[in-house]
Amino acid sequence: MQRTKVDVILGIQWGDEGKGKIVDVLAPKYDIVARFQGGPNAGHTIKFDGKTHVLHTIPSGIFHEGKVNVIGNGVLIDACIIREEIEGLRQAGVEPRERMKISDKAHLILPTHRLLDAALEQKKGSKKIGSTVKGIGPAYTDKVARCGLRMGDISVPAFAEKYAALKEEHLRQLRNLDFDLDAARIDGKTLAEYEQDWMAGIAELRHFEVLPTEIYLNRALDQGKTVLAEGAQGSLLDVDFGSYPFVTSSSTVTAGVCVGLGIPPSSIGKVYGVFKAYCTRVGSGPFPTELHDATGEELRRKGHEFGATTGRPRRTGWLDLPSLKYTLMVNGITDLVVMKADVMDEFDTLKVAVSYRLDGKEMEYYPNTEQAEKVEACYVEMPGWRSPMSQARQYGDLPENFRKYLDFVSRETGGKISVVSVGPDREETIFKD
Ligand code: GDP
Numbered sequence: 068m069q070r071t072k073v074d075v076i077l078g079i080q081w082g083d084e085g086k087g088k089i090v091d092v093l094a095p096k097y098d099i100v101a102r103f104q105g106g107p108n109a110g111h112t113i114k115f116d117g118k119t120h121v122l123h124t125i126p127s128g129i130f131h132e133g134k135v136n137v138i139g140n141g142v143l144i145d146a147c148i149i150r151e152e153i154e155g156l157r158q159a160g161v162e163p164r165e166r167m168k169i170s171d172k173a174h175l176i177l178p179t180h181r182l183l184d185a186a187l188e189q190k191k192g193s194k195k196i197g198s199t200v201k202g203i204g205p206a207y208t209d210k211v212a213r214c215g216l217r218m219g220d221i222s223v224p225a226f227a228e229k230y231a232a233l234k235e236e237h238l239r240q241l242r243n244l245d246f247d248l249d250a251a252r253i254d255g256k257t258l259a260e261y262e263q264d265w266m267a268g269i270a271e272l273r274h275f276e277v278l279p280t281e282i283y284l285n286r287a288l289d290q291g292k293t294v295l296a297e298g299a300q301g302s303l304l305d306v307d308f309g310s311y312p313f314v315t316s317s318s319t320v321t322a323g324v325c326v327g328l329g330i331p332p333s334s335i336g337k338v339y340g341v342f343k344a345y346c347t348r349v350g351s352g353p354f355p356t357e358l359h360d361a362t363g364e365e366l367r368r369k370g371h372e373f374g375a376t377t378g379r380p381r382r383t384g385w386l387d388l389p390s391l392k393y394t395l396m397v398n399g400i401t402d403l404v405v406m407k408a409d410v411m412d413e414f415d416t417l418k419v420a421v422s423y424r425l426d427g428k429e430m431e432y433y434p435n436t437e438q439a440e441k442v443e444a445c446y447v448e449m450p451g452w453r454s455p456m457s458q459a460r461q462y463g464d465l466p467e468n469f470r471k472y473l474d475f476v477s478r479e480t481g482g483k484i485s486v487v488s489v490g491p492d493r494e495e496t497i498f499k500d
């Protein structure tokens with residue numbers, strides 16, 4: 068039996084590219100779907116049978132019977148949020164206990180991690196990152212500082228003691244930050260209320276299979292099973308390659324699959340890079356093609372560009388090819404997946420950034436964060452397609468000007484376009500070959 072490879076789906080812009088939809092669409096072709104990083108800062112939307120579902124921690128393969136969903140060691144779990152997700156799935160007729168396994172090495176987000184996230188953002192003032200305030204930064208900080216709590220800890224007798232010790236340390240840090248603990252609320256709840264729900268979540272998680280998923284996954288590959296790895300956020304929010312410090316705290320790029328699931332680099336197969344036909348970003352940080360005009364507003368309105376996790380309006384702008392070329396390079400993208408071009412169906416013309424200029428000179432390299440704040444994006448203008456595409460089911464059905472747009476993107480980036488999404492529903496998807 069030949070060992071199989073892990074295919075990867077990740078976002079190659081600033082998140083919210085439509086990864087959840089594509090994982091759900093491709094899941095039937097795989098035995099296992101595994102999330103490899105991030106936590107409930109993610110909001111992955113899936114639409115089918117007229118209903119919309121948003122997942123934060125649970126992998127987007129969960130709606131498919133007979134598939135195993137794995138929460139890998141690289142993921143962060145907030146017991147309170149995952150419990151809500153589990154309950155939402157039950158209401159939709161899905162029992163996650165039967166379909167999901169969790170790594171014993173996945174770290175927990177404590178209620179006090181969320182307070183620390185809020186306190187640290189508050190302290191940054193105008194330099195704030197615009198975090199989702201889900202506790203991501205502080206929980207990954209504790210992981211790297213070697214003092215975090217992991218899923219494997221929830222079944223040991225000393226769990227309550229370990230929890231109390233870490234909470235106490237967090238409270239000490241919060242007092243040092245002059246944080247008003249009495250006034251603090253987490254999703255509208257006091258710390259004590261949130262903690263109670265969090266502990267109920269821990270009790271729920273004890274019913275799941277918690278195991279070294281790296282062993283499970285590697286054995287599955289040895290047995291010829293197929294695995295799809297699901298990323299969260301996007302490459303431009305990567306802790307190393309994103310616009311630091313306006314990034315998330317994990318490796319969102321292909322290399323993150325190896326550490327986030329325990330998969331050797333030689334076992335990586337296809338890498339699907341998901342991108343929108345325009346750009347969005349939530350939170351602070353440079354955005355060279357950002358639009359502050361009526362066109363930006365139109366993209367936000369037609370694309371329903373409001374965060375799936377926080378409801379915040381997303382910043383919008385034109386497609387940025389220099390940044391796509393960069394993320395194609397760091398990820399080794401083999402297949403491009405284009406989303407949401409239907410949002411621009413009525414545009415007469417549209418623009419695509421093909422290079423950046425800094426101080427009057429064309430830039431040879433992808434800019435660092437300071438440069439990215441100052442660069443001027445250079446555009447080519449293209450005619451719109453002025454015809455709706457959501458009914459198209461074959462590549463040849465797509466409007467001609469849109470196909471020309473895709474050829475242009477492909478030529479400029481050197482990437483191969485494999486999948487085109489023409490609407491939010493599962494069915495609204497075209498496979499090129
Ligand atoms: P993710 O975080 O990458 O999974 O993406 P989000 O779920 O945060 O945001 C993508 C949004 O676009 C969701 O509201 C999807 O339902 C929607 N969506 C996905 N694909 C398409 C598409 O091709 N066209 C349109 N109009 N909406 C889409």
Ligand code: IMO
Pocket residue numbers: 078081082083084105108109110111196197198199200201203204298299300301304313314315316349350351375
């Ligand atoms: P999905 O998986 C879009 C952004 C936040 C903020 C920065 C840091 O749905 O694509 P964090 O909470 O990680 O400390 O926030 O990253 N961010 C996202 N933006 N989509 C996401 O996830 C995001 N997760 C984090 O807005 O700018």
Ligand code: MG
Pocket residue numbers: 082083084109110111112375376
């Ligand atoms: Mg999202």
